[in-house]
Amino acid sequence: MGSDVAESTDDRRARLQALRAAQELLAAPTPDSTIASLDTNGQQRQPLEQEQEPDGASDTGIKFRNYFPRDSDLQKAKHAPPVIPKFEDPVATDPLQVAGGEDPIVSIAPKKPNWDLRRDVAKKLEKLERRTHRAIVELMIEEEKRRQAEAVDNMEQD
Structure with missing residues (x-):
């Protein structure tokens, strides 16, 4: 059992050393980063925190x-x-292209301004017209009957 403990401590020690080596590699400047940190004159630039305005x-x-x-x-x-x-x-x-020198607003507007009223009232007018003709015919028949009655009265009196 003592050997298991010794192996686990050795394994742990090896893992910790590998982690430290990886951290050192990440923290160590690479040649690319040193070139990038040089300014145009070849001198070392300040870190970003120091470059910002105060x-x-x-x-x-x-x-x-x-x-x-x-x-x-x-x-x-x-x-x-x-x-x-x-x-x-x-x-x-773009200027308006006027055909025939006519105002475009006038060409859109209907020729008769009350065309929609006539359309809406057309059915009612047809009904009224039929009633009017019927009433005129009835009046003419009554007038004819009245004249015939007068003519009969005039013949009887003669």
Whole structure:
């Protein structure tokens, strides 16, 4: 049983050494990173934390897009509004092609302004017209009967 414990401690010791070696490799600068950290003159650059401006606005990472701060230090963090391209309406830019020198609004408008009223009232007018003709015929028949009655009365009196 003592050998099992010794093997497990040896295994654990080997794993810990491998982890330390991996951490050292990650922390060690690579040749690519040293080249990237050199500035244009070939000198060592400062880390990013030291390169940033010491003002409070860039430290906090605040970006004002829709708000204009009153503090002058915060105004430095104000973003410029986005430049919106001007919209050109292609329909509005083309001149209207007028056929025959006629105003396009007049050509859209109906020739008779009350055509819709006539259409809606047409059924009612037909019904009224039939009743009117029937009433005229009845009046003519009554008038004829009255004349015949007068003619019979005149013949009897003669």
